[in-house]
Amino acid sequence: MSDSLGKLFVVISFGESHGRCVGAVVEGCPAGLRLDEKEIQWQLDRRRPVAGRARTPGSTARAEEDRVEIVSGVYNGHTTGAPITMRALNQDVDSSEYEKARFLPRPGHADYTAYIKYGGFNDFRGGGRFSGRITVSFVMAGAVARKLLDRLGIEILAHTIQIGNVEAPKANLKKVRDNAGRNAVHCADPDAAARMVKAIAGARRAGDSLGGAIEGLALNVPAGLGEPMFDTLEGELAKALFAIPAVKAVGFGAGFLAAHSTGSQNNDSFIVRRGRIATTTNNAGGILGGISNGMPIVVRVAIKPTPSIVRPQQTVDLRTITPATIEVRGRHDACIVPRAVVVVESMMAITLCDFALRAGLLPRVIK
Amino acid sequence: MSDSLGKLFVVISFGESHGRCVGAVVEGCPAGLRLDEKEIQWQLDRRRPVAGRARTPGSTARAEEDRVEIVSGVYNGHTTGAPITMRALNQDVDSSEYEKARFLPRPGHADYTAYIKYGGFNDFRGGGRFSGRITVSFVMAGAVARKLLDRLGIEILAHTIQIGNVEAPKANLKKVRDNAGRNAVHCADPDAAARMVKAIAGARRAGDSLGGAIEGLALNVPAGLGEPMFDTLEGELAKALFAIPAVKAVGFGAGFLAAHSTGSQNNDSFIVRRGRIATTTNNAGGILGGISNGMPIVVRVAIKPTPSIVRPQQTVDLRTITPATIEVRGRHDACIVPRAVVVVESMMAITLCDFALRAGLLPRVIK
Amino acid sequence: MSDSLGKLFVVISFGESHGRCVGAVVEGCPAGLRLDEKEIQWQLDRRRPVAGRARTPGSTARAEEDRVEIVSGVYNGHTTGAPITMRALNQDVDSSEYEKARFLPRPGHADYTAYIKYGGFNDFRGGGRFSGRITVSFVMAGAVARKLLDRLGIEILAHTIQIGNVEAPKANLKKVRDNAGRNAVHCADPDAAARMVKAIAGARRAGDSLGGAIEGLALNVPAGLGEPMFDTLEGELAKALFAIPAVKAVGFGAGFLAAHSTGSQNNDSFIVRRGRIATTTNNAGGILGGISNGMPIVVRVAIKPTPSIVRPQQTVDLRTITPATIEVRGRHDACIVPRAVVVVESMMAITLCDFALRAGLLPRVIK
Amino acid sequence: MSDSLGKLFVVISFGESHGRCVGAVVEGCPAGLRLDEKEIQWQLDRRRPVAGRARTPGSTARAEEDRVEIVSGVYNGHTTGAPITMRALNQDVDSSEYEKARFLPRPGHADYTAYIKYGGFNDFRGGGRFSGRITVSFVMAGAVARKLLDRLGIEILAHTIQIGNVEAPKANLKKVRDNAGRNAVHCADPDAAARMVKAIAGARRAGDSLGGAIEGLALNVPAGLGEPMFDTLEGELAKALFAIPAVKAVGFGAGFLAAHSTGSQNNDSFIVRRGRIATTTNNAGGILGGISNGMPIVVRVAIKPTPSIVRPQQTVDLRTITPATIEVRGRHDACIVPRAVVVVESMMAITLCDFALRAGLLPRVIK
Secondary structure, eight states: OOOOBOSSSEEEEEEOTTSSEEEEEEEOOOBTOBOOHHHHHHHHHHHSSBOSSSBOTTOOSOOOOOOEEEEESEETTEEOSSOEEEEEEOOSOOOHHHHHTTTSOOTTSSHHHHHHHHTTOSOOGGGGGGSGGGHHHHHHHHHHHHHHHHHTTOEEEEEEEEETTEEOOOOOHHHHHHHGGGSTTOBSOHHHHHHHHHHHHHHHHTTOOBOEEEEEEEESOOTTOSOSSSSOHHHHHHHHHHTSTTEEEEEETTGGGGGGSBHHHHOOOEEEETTEEEESSOTTTTEETTEEOSSOEEEEEEEOOOSOOSSEEEEEETTTTEEEEEEOOSOOOSOOHHHHHHHHHHHHHHHHHHHHHHTTOSOSBOO | OOOOBOSSSEEEEEEOTTSSEEEEEEEOOOBTOBOOHHHHHHHHHHHSSBOSSSBOTTOOSOOOOOOEEEEESEETTEEOSSOEEEEEEOOSOOOHHHHHTTTSOOTTSSHHHHHHHHTTOSOOGGGGGGSGGGHHHHHHHHHHHHHHHHHTTOEEEEEEEEETTEEOOOOOHHHHHHHGGGSTTOBSOHHHHHHHHHHHHHHHHTTOOBOEEEEEEEESOOTTOSOSSSSOHHHHHHHHHHTSTTEEEEEETTGGGGGGSBHHHHOOOEEEETTEEEESSOTTTTEETTEEOSSOEEEEEEEOOOSOOSSEEEEEETTTTEEEEEEOOSOOOSOOHHHHHHHHHHHHHHHHHHHHHHTTOSOSBOO | OOOOBOSSSEEEEEEOTTSSEEEEEEEOOOBTOBOOHHHHHHHHHHHSSBOSSSBOTTOOSOOOOOOEEEEESEETTEEOSSOEEEEEEOOSOOOHHHHHTTTSOOTTSSHHHHHHHHTTOSOOGGGGGGSGGGHHHHHHHHHHHHHHHHHTTOEEEEEEEEETTEEOOOOOHHHHHHHGGGSTTOBSOHHHHHHHHHHHHHHHHTTOOBOEEEEEEEESOOTTOSOSSSSOHHHHHHHHHHTSTTEEEEEETTGGGGGGSBHHHHOOOEEEETTEEEESSOTTTTEETTEEOSSOEEEEEEEOOOSOOSSEEEEEETTTTEEEEEEOOSOOOSOOHHHHHHHHHHHHHHHHHHHHHHTTOSOSBOO | OOOOBOSSSEEEEEEOTTSSEEEEEEEOOOBTOBOOHHHHHHHHHHHSSBOSSSBOTTOOSOOOOOOEEEEESEETTEEOSSOEEEEEEOOSOOOHHHHHTTTSOOTTSSHHHHHHHHTTOSOOGGGGGGSGGGHHHHHHHHHHHHHHHHHTTOEEEEEEEEETTEEOOOOOHHHHHHHGGGSTTOBSOHHHHHHHHHHHHHHHHTTOOBOEEEEEEEESOOTTOSOSSSSOHHHHHHHHHHTSTTEEEEEETTGGGGGGSBHHHHOOOEEEETTEEEESSOTTTTEETTEEOSSOEEEEEEEOOOSOOSSEEEEEETTTTEEEEEEOOSOOOSOOHHHHHHHHHHHHHHHHHHHHHHTTOSOSBOO
């Protein structure tokens, strides 16, 4: 069965963490889009442990170049309308730790569920298909989607709003644009960013890890995207975001806070702003009845702490069904939130691009 | 484009709030399942404003019988393997208020987004396709799914955990089973239930409305359900749950709280319990790597307060793009949370049934 | 699993020959299309045994009115963008013969394969889902598709080119347009039509039945419809046409004759005609590389003789797996070719409408 | 939009004739299947111009090795349940002829339709996505499907039954098995094979080309495969077969001859053979009501003559819309029928494998 994403802009992910490569196939991209490897590489580089000048704190020591290679679907610098295949070779692979622990599932990881589902035939090395490394393929596809959204003036932004117990103050759009790219944790508030860095360092020293939360924003999304019944904009965005390993909750606009408020507080009044219909507040997160209303799409995701921690943990030996202890070594991030920011953006871009195509907003050939 | 749910167990919803009927088509149900209208009716009755003895507080005065009629796919009391079409006629329809307010979108409702998406051709009466009444079709399909899950020993339960600022204390499974069906708000804690009823009554008196939260549980789900990449169990459950009007957030296990914890707190250790692999805690909500791990599936959804409130609200006249005021009359629930409980169960059942079929757990013919 | 047709214009068929009704759900129809029951009824009437003045020769004595009822998706005489549900009640049902022969599969019918597939739970009365009566749902959906194609100037026509050994001479488009609607067998050549009528009458007298062939034409189809790899225009048209019970072969343009010719004979040279690119001949049937080239789409389908014949036939008792004899009574057409003509048109219309939507040729809202 | 094949066993094709590679992604293959590159290579080699000892007559001078490389989804010699990516690099590429003729569409080729569909952005070199070379990806996927069908005892065979005007006499199964692999044209009759070879040589000398026909057989297919309405076994097989470039007609069992026969001739009587239900004749080609009946699946496809011929042909200059002449040089087969035999088998295998999975005949994990 296909385990792909999207209906008109379709993304397939292939490859394994310690196999030959990880990659993506994108079907449904209009012909004529200018696309080169540099643009995709730029997004991939944002996902790497060392982002910009600052090295992402607490990130894995695995040093992958993640060099993207376009394998098909692009000719003379433009998309051809054919499936776009992209991949990055795996280079810095050390599977030794995994071989040892093959039958000792790591708590919080997919080792156990993968073992059950695939009868032990899954490529378990480095987490195989369940590794965070697989998100390289999401970012590749997201980079193509963003190029298409650019043409519609749709902008996608994400930023870290929480790491462990450090919560960033509510930031306006200008702050997000100006600051989130300037620190290693992609936080819109420089002070909070500094505290987040410290918190991660502390967790790492303690052999522990931290979770956090990311806010994603989509600006200039036209009203009318989303289907009324099952393929709602919320539903499809949530599905895409839950594909990111470690995401455990997704809320739109007021999110879980909506449960506490009253209708008179929560309803966003309609007004006319610069000749166009808008709302006073945005508790709906830009979505009413599963369909975009022209306001910014606002989504928040919770990311659980990295399950790999440098402490003995209780597990079960799958061969004997007896208790066992495991110490996860390998090379891991003490907090993956900062690196997930670009992944959140990528999933939003893929989903919105799919809906833009469904709504007929993009031509079949771009000229 | 198809706006259906599921890949092997496929649900289509049709009909409008004030049209002739609302209904569902279910494709992919194995042949040979005993099914009669009474069993579906029993679930539909749980969704009605008067649930059991107690009338659901603050619920709409619209008195629909919601009498299900099986139109196709069942012969001699068993499913035939053909599409199962079910419908309930609309009887108690009063569209007068809607005609008046056709061009004045109600804040918090889908009037505006539907108008934009369908160019004003949508059947706006009673909210049309965006009415809570459409969930009748979800419950119909869910009733079929539950019959199939019964065969696998999978049990689905939901209960109200919050209404407005009243939060129920954490309840164990026994309390949920014993109490949630005994009060009008479907809460596992009788005291909290009483306070929730009061809170709703207060909101109604104030011409306002309340939101809340529901917890859904799926028990005895075998390990191995869910796809590793995009069709994760979390993603598909979330997508199904966001199809319920007013759901604005979905979290699994620890949910948003996972953002606050550390890896050593959040990881669920593997243990052997009665000869089978289990986990000590269940912060993962029964899902690791997008795949069920054999522990209970635990999901929480936030439901926004009913947007229909008896107060003048600010809106925009769609004909002139000028400010206007609207007073929503119609007949509405001051809090839809209690009625949404069976809908949450239905969406969980549909999704799990789809995954059970994907995993090959159900035969093509039931004997 | 969904057994639907189309990707953007999606058709679901439900109902059984002797159940309560047969019907269709159409998803993906743009909002704002004028649609009333009369237009659908007009196409349904073309499928009935009595077509126009002349009663279709050799057709069943079952007298169904096939009165279409639009159940959802249309408001104020226009489509709303929601699923369009249509159905026709079954009225003139006599299931007595079928009950008797439940375990004696009729040669040439689906009785045996349905029994195996559904373990005997299928609604076998009147052939259930495998009855020619199910094509009522195809014609309903086709009627909606034709309305959309009308807007693009695409015309769909089919005519009978063979019944038994009577083959009609090659007819030009004018003859098809003028004559095919004027005789009971829908043949473009009046002389051949008369001989076909005779042949059917002869077969009926002999307690036998006849097959035949139909040619379908789609005119003014713009170049560019069809996908390059698997969803070719030929492949999708063929799939839709093979859904018609009794179709056993499908060929495009030269069809099977292409096997006999040489490249220099078979290639259609490109020329300029009235300022546009055309081809001198049309051996390709309007399709190159799976994509329409702007020339008429020409497809021929072979229809096997009605399997129901009034003669003792050899079969096997499914309870005992021992030889048995069956005499099919019921009420049947001695030749279904004439009634299949509108069904061929319907399947072509549905498929082309789906591709027109894929190509972005139709707006989401029709104004 | 996805242009993939299959619902549970899903095949995606990527790559271009003169790009870096051609390849396939297979999703839905159960875990635990032994699979190595040699087995795939063996099928690929059957497609190459030099098949076995005899060089396929009239085949292209392009000498591709078509060396398959498994990129993902296989670990330790077994499938892992993850997407299987395979590819073959393009090596012997000479695009010079194509550059010259970019705006002069070759008659019978997809140059014109691709140009229209993709606005000239398609990779036209060597026919790009429309090249027969793309069938390398079909054979790769087919090789995986065959391995799965092997486990069910299903055997797939195809053989050439016609080239130009040389038609092979009807062959029994033994002859097909014994002879078809022994001559360069894959014909079950050695005499006819010799005449076919001559006919191809004659066409080549004349600067012309030939079409032909292939018969595909699937043996030991269990009864019950296929869906009743739209995803019929005939419909899905036809769709898969029409994906092969140059296929213009598809018929099952009696095929187009069914149009000529009567019900009493065409009906296949049911009998008991070795304790199992069978039919006396097989005019149905093993399919009744769209569902397999346990008899051999028999399908015949017509293949048009290769459009590339060494003669001046009439075309139109796409830049000026004025008449022009083109002489196709490049390197082409004078008859592709022999090389298409393994491709026909591959498409049958893919489709039957998909239906076997739909019917639950294959486990999720093979042990």
